[in-house]
Amino acid sequence: MPLKFPRRIRFITHSLPRTTNNLASFSSGSRAYHCNTSSSSPLLSRIFSLNHLAIGPHINFSSRPNGGEPRASRSLIEDEEELSNWVSDLRPGSLRVHLTSDDDDDDVDRSRGRNQGFRGTRNKVDSFRENLFSDRDKGSNFRSSQSSFRGRKERSLGRDREGYKGLRKQRRGDVLDGESSDEDVKSLVMGGIGDLLSEEDEEEDEDHEFLKKKAASAFGFDKEKGVEARNDVKSSDSYLTKTRFDHYPLSPLSLKSLNDAGYETMTVVQEATLPIILKGKDVLAKAKTGTGKTVAFLLPSIEVVVKSPPTSPDNKRPPILALVICPTRELANQAATEANTLLKHHPTIGVQVVIGGTRLGLEQKRMQTNPCQILVATPGRLKDHIENTPGFETRLKGVKVLVLDEADHLLDMGFRKDIERILSAVPKERQTFLFSATVPEEVRQMCLVALRRDHEFINCVHEGTGETHQQVRQTHMIASLDKHFSLLYTLLRAHIADNVDYKVIVFCTTAMVTKLVADLLGELNLNVREIHSRKPQSYRTRVSNEFRKSKGLILVTSDVSARGVDYPDVTLVLQVGLPKDREQYIHRLGRTGRKGKEGEGILLLAPWEEYFLSSLKDLPITKSSLPSTDPETVKKVQKALCHVEMRNKEAAYQAWLGYYNSQKMIGRDKERLVELANEFSRSMGLDNPPAIPKLILGKMGLKNVPGLRAK
Ligand SMILES: Nc1ncnc2c1ncn2[C@@H]1O[C@H](COP(=O)(O)OP(=O)(O)OP(=O)(O)O)[C@@H](O)[C@H]1O
Numbered sequence: 001m002p003l004k005f006p007r008r009i010r011f012i013t014h015s016l017p018r019t020t021n022n023l024a025s026f027s028s029g030s031r032a033y034h035c036n037t038s039s040s041s042p043l044l045s046r047i048f049s050l051n052h053l054a055i056g057p058h059i060n061f062s063s064r065p066n067g068g069e070p071r072a073s074r075s076l077i078e079d080e081e082e083l084s085n086w087v088s089d090l091r092p093g094s095l096r097v098h099l100t101s102d103d104d105d106d107d108v109d110r111s112r113g114r115n116q117g118f119r120g121t122r123n124k125v126d127s128f129r130e131n132l133f134s135d136r137d138k139g140s141n142f143r144s145s146q147s148s149f150r151g152r153k154e155r156s157l158g159r160d161r162e163g164y165k166g167l168r169k170q171r172r173g174d175v176l177d178g179e180s181s182d183e184d185v186k187s188l189v190m191g192g193i194g195d196l197l198s199e200e201d202e203e204e205d206e207d208h209e210f211l212k213k214k215a216a217s218a219f220g221f222d223k224e225k226g227v228e229a230r231n232d233v234k235s236s237d238s239y240l241t242k243t244r245f246d247h248y249p250l251s252p253l254s255l256k257s258l259n260d261a262g263y264e265t266m267t268v269v270q271e272a273t274l275p276i277i278l279k280g281k282d283v284l285a286k287a288k289t290g291t292g293k294t295v296a297f298l299l300p301s302i303e304v305v306v307k308s309p310p311t312s313p314d315n316k317r318p319p320i321l322a323l324v325i326c327p328t329r330e331l332a333n334q335a336a337t338e339a340n341t342l343l344k345h346h347p348t349i350g351v352q353v354v355i356g357g358t359r360l361g362l363e364q365k366r367m368q369t370n371p372c373q374i375l376v377a378t379p380g381r382l383k384d385h386i387e388n389t390p391g392f393e394t395r396l397k398g399v400k401v402l403v404l405d406e407a408d409h410l411l412d413m414g415f416r417k418d419i420e421r422i423l424s425a426v427p428k429e430r431q432t433f434l435f436s437a438t439v440p441e442e443v444r445q446m447c448l449v450a451l452r453r454d455h456e457f458i459n460c461v462h463e464g465t466g467e468t469h470q471q472v473r474q475t476h477m478i479a480s481l482d483k484h485f486s487l488l489y490t491l492l493r494a495h496i497a498d499n500v501d502y503k504v505i506v507f508c509t510t511a512m513v514t515k516l517v518a519d520l521l522g523e524l525n526l527n528v529r530e531i532h533s534r535k536p537q538s539y540r541t542r543v544s545n546e547f548r549k550s551k552g553l554i555l556v557t558s559d560v561s562a563r564g565v566d567y568p569d570v571t572l573v574l575q576v577g578l579p580k581d582r583e584q585y586i587h588r589l590g591r592t593g594r595k596g597k598e599g600e601g602i603l604l605l606a607p608w609e610e611y612f613l614s615s616l617k618d619l620p621i622t623k624s625s626l627p628s629t630d631p632e633t634v635k636k637v638q639k640a641l642c643h644v645e646m647r648n649k650e651a652a653y654q655a656w657l658g659y660y661n662s663q664k665m666i667g668r669d670k671e672r673l674v675e676l677a678n679e680f681s682r683s684m685g686l687d688n689p690p691a692i693p694k695l696i697l698g699k700m701g702l703k704n705v706p707g708l709r710a711k
Pocket residue numbers: 240262263264265266267270287288289290291292293294295436437563564565566590591594595
């Protein structure tokens with residue numbers, strides 16, 4: 001099997017490789033290749049798990065342009081169907097590790113002769129690849145089939161790293177086939193590799209010396225001499241670095257604004273990305289929550305605007321030079337606020353926000369009367385403007401910098417089509433940054449369409465430290481549903497008693513469950529606010545601002561507050577019920593422990609949700625015993641539940657059912673799902689589960705399931 005490596009890979013980290021026992025190993029015979037990626041200094045594990053064969057936190061990889069015909073308008077959703085077909089076509093065992101760059105034929109080839117099975121697969125990958133990705137530079141920027149294949153293979157080989165374990169499988173399952181089990185999907189995707197991985201462990205020690213030498217020579221560095229250490233991405237738990245902003249050639253007015261904001265030295269992600277971005281590179285950056293990603297992308301974007309020639313005041317459609325896309329309205333507002341902080345001493349540069357939930361006409365007017373150079377937007381509303389605001393698309397033709405913030409969430413939220421539309425509206429000649437605390441496979445795919453081929457992946461999440469903060473104590477509790485409300489109340493009361501300046505976020509599974517919990521806690525006389533998608537935007541913004549500034553407050557919220565929202569000094573994040581996935585757990589938890597501060601996270605699950613913990617295995621989360629809830633408390637909670645409006649309970653029941661129905665592990669057994677939903681109904685104090693409109697039951701695929709009441 002030919003094993004080939006791209007030639008232009010740069011080692012940036014200082015931390016490669018320290019130990020040997022984590023190294024990937026090759027073996028002969030049918031077991032082609034193995035990466036054990038579990039801890040601190042994996043070498044090839046890094047290579048294979050990062051998007052571009054990343055070998056350190058920061059890597060540059062270029063591959064030869066492919067002359068294939070681009071299909072600019074192809075949708076990623078259709079592409080996923082194609083991926084599904086492609087995967088279904090694969091017979092287990094047909095997939096073999098093959099890392100190659102087309103121009104690297106003379107590179108490492110340890111196992112020639114074992115690649116026959118792969119050839120056919122590779123052709124499929126080639127054709128899949130050609131179909132999959134639209135071309136940004138018309139013929140010159142079309143990534144090679146190998147990088148696409150690498151992505152899939154990395155997903156498999158690197159799954160122990162970056163927390164891909166359970167989640168990867170789950171996500172693949174969602175994308176590929178609603179009925180497939182996770183294991184089915186894994187075995188399909190991994191083909192022969194999966195089998196090999198499990199067999200390789202005992203050969204690891206024997207092979208790693210060989211492997212290290214191979215890898216060292218293949219990547220052009222000598223382990224004795226060490227690696228080139230250009231950008232030292234330090235452990236992300238040291239929040240600030242010693243590097244001052246004035247170390248870099250930033251405009252004096254930006255430096256003045258930074259100084260006024262109290263930003264003296266850079267955070268880890270800022271230090272790691274700024275020099276690369278200032279060089280004009282596209283960047284994919286992964287950094288833990290609350291570590292200053294917003295400034296990391298805004299500051300260089302502002303510098304691009306500063307360096308652009310001023311627009312004539314006569315220009316009726318002045319260009320938008322920097323476009324920032326955020327998945328939620330809260331995040332967009334927050335990014336614009338941060339931009340204004342950084343623009344304090346740039347009187348000629350303006351920033352505006354366009355977000356859903358506000359009147360399009362008002363935004364149109366505002367943009368017309370006071371055109372800005374920096375626009376922060378949510379994808380849906382931006383697409384609306386592209387399609388409905390005269391001259392807006394012309395203004396977008398001036399975009400020099402495009403930022404996709406919380407890139408994975410943009411995809412999660414079903415914004416693919418909108419993003420595609422946006423990408424087609426901005427110039428191909430631009431700089432693009434993708435920032436996120438988690439970088440799942442979907443983001444890697446998006447990189448292929450949105451970033452230039454030679455972009456750099458800057459990973460500030462140090463190997464072995466996990467994606468969450470060490471200073472945030474994480475625990476989980478398992479209790480039957482009927483105890484959840486009392487437990488929640490008990491936990492909150494205990495936390496309030498221990499923390500005078502408490503500031504708690506309670507995450508619930510859906511908007512209507514959020515409403516129910518907020519109502520209940522309000523009835524229990526706790527100081528509560530709620531934010532979810534059913535609330536008007538003006539209300540959400542007001543509550544968000546209030547919570548940002550407050551202490552002694554509990555925010556009950558759905559996932560609209562899970563990502564990016566910067567509430568300082570949150571003392572506790574309490575997640576009730578199953579988070580949507582591992583990433584969402586991490587992002588929600590990331591609302592506490594920001595800027596290096598301490599924090600606490602509690603995940604409260606029912607026994608049948610316990611399986612979710614396997615996707616958090618690599619995180620420092622421990623089991624906690626249940627606090628005792630005295631009968632008085634239970635009574636009090638039950639009484640409070642009686643005061644919660646019936647229609648809120650009905651809505652919560654229906655939403656609960658919908659949410660868990662969409663959770664593969666739970667939703668696949670409909671009868672069991674309904675049993676659990678009815679348990680939830682009883683936990684709200686209802687003797688009978690609320691009736692649900694037949695139409696909705698039909699849509700949920702729950703018609704005639706015993707235990708449900710239809711109306
Ligand atoms: N260099 C700096 N020095 C001090 N504070 C900073 C610096 N850069 C950013 N901050 C502050 O750090 C906080 C967290 O920043 P930010 O919200 O950008 O984090 P994030 O990495 O985007 O988090 P998330 O992943 O949750 O979105 C903000 O209050 C921001 O103002």
